[in-house]
Amino acid sequence: MxxxxxxxxxxxxxxxxxxxxxxxxxxxxxxYCCESGCRHCPYGYDPKTNSQ
Structure with missing residues (x-):
């Protein structure tokens, strides 16, 4: 959990x-990054490319 x-x-x-x-x-x-495309993500996740 x-x-x-x-x-x-x-x-x-x-x-x-x-x-x-x-x-x-x-x-x-x-x-950690949840890879949901959060507006204020400090981990650099890009939902368009599905990469950080």
Missing amino acids: KEIIPIEDGDFYWSDEGYRVFTRQYHLKRG
Whole structure:
């Protein structure tokens, strides 16, 4: 099972459409890329080429 990372201030914000958008801070705390094409991915994943 993957470790549950507690949500803290600055880990996400709400988009205009009502979605929770995780920030770079949260992604770095999580420690890996989920390869979902996240808006603030610090790992350089490109969903168009499916590579980091």
